[in-house]
Amino acid sequence: MAEQETKGHAIKAAVRIQEEDFSLDEEVTALRASSKRMGGIATFTGCARDFSAGRSVSRISFDAYGSMAEAEMKKLRSEAIAKYALLDARIVHRIGVVNAGEQIVFIAAGAEHREPALQACHWLIDELKQRVPIWKKEFTPQGEAWVTQHP
Amino acid sequence: MIKVLFFGPVAERVGTNKVLVDHHEGMSLEDLRRQMQILYPAAFEIVCFIAVNGEQARDAKLPVADESEVVFMSKFSGG
Numbered sequence: 001m002a003e004q005e006t007k008g009h010a011i012k013a014a015v016r017i018q019e020e021d022f023s024l025d026e027e028v029t030a031l032r033a034s035s036k037r038m039g040g041i042a043t044f045t046g047c048a049r050d051f052s053a054g055r056s057v058s059r060i061s062f063d064a065y066g067s068m069a070e071a072e073m074k075k076l077r078s079e080a081i082a083k084y085a086l087l088d089a090r091i092v093h094r095i096g097v098v099n100a101g102e103q104i105v106f107i108a109a110g111a112e113h114r115e116p117a118l119q120a121c122h123w124l125i126d127e128l129k130q131r132v133p134i135w136k137k138e139f140t141p142q143g144e145a146w147v148t149q150h151p
Numbered sequence: 152m153i154k155v156l157f158f159g160p161v162a163e164r165v166g167t168n169k170v171l172v173d174h175h176e177g178m179s180l181e182d183l184r185r186q187m188q189i190l191y192p193a194a195f196e197i198v199c200f201i202a203v204n205g206e207q208a209r210d211a212k213l214p215v216a217d218e219s220e221v222v223f224m225s226k227f228s229g230g
Contacts, residue, residue, distance in 0.1 A: 062229065128230050129230040133202070133227055135225065
């Protein structure tokens with residue numbers, strides 16, 4: 001994963017798709033490091049539920065069209081920064097197997113004031129669900145099934 | 152050759168992630184889709200987006216260039 005050295009600390013890329021878990025603390029610290037003018041930070045963390053559509057779910061697995069998913073997430077970040085005049089934003093999505101209760105996705109939006117940060121965070125997760133080519137499969141006692149909505 | 156990729160539920164219904172298709176002069180995305188749909192009808196029941204070289208294609212009538220990467224995708228369920 002691309003990392004850049006800033007003042008001796010390794011700061012991870014602002015947009016990432018990865019198998020491993022992420023640290024909320026590390027992500028928010030990285031966001032805050034980008035500007036001291038940031039007065040409001042809004043974050044969203046999506047987690048794997050152990051129950052869906054009336055069935056218990058032990059784990060979820062994610063498949064992605066990696067190159068397009070990462071490009072779309074980068075576009076979303078740039079669009080959010082322009083649309084809401086953010087100082088910075090970060091988006092991380094896990095792929096592979098995620099157990100019930102674990103973290104899946106993280107969004108952080110930092111702005112001078114709370115309102116654009118909150119709005120951008122909400123906009124980013126909604127747009128991500130619509131535009132980023134990632135698919136989830138749920139593992140239940142009855143078997144495994146891709147979550148598909150018919151067109 | 153056109154590289155056709157499948158992911159997630161579509162890949163499961165096709166039975167593979169990748170198929171190579173011969174390109175022919177004047178071939179449109181719609182032609183390619185029709186050709187694939189005949190081979191994998193169950194998969195195409197859930198296909199609703201097409202990407203060409205990493206960008207979502209809006210017009211299936213446009214020609215598809217040789218060496219393109221085409222992905223037939225179902226509705227996304229990430230996040």
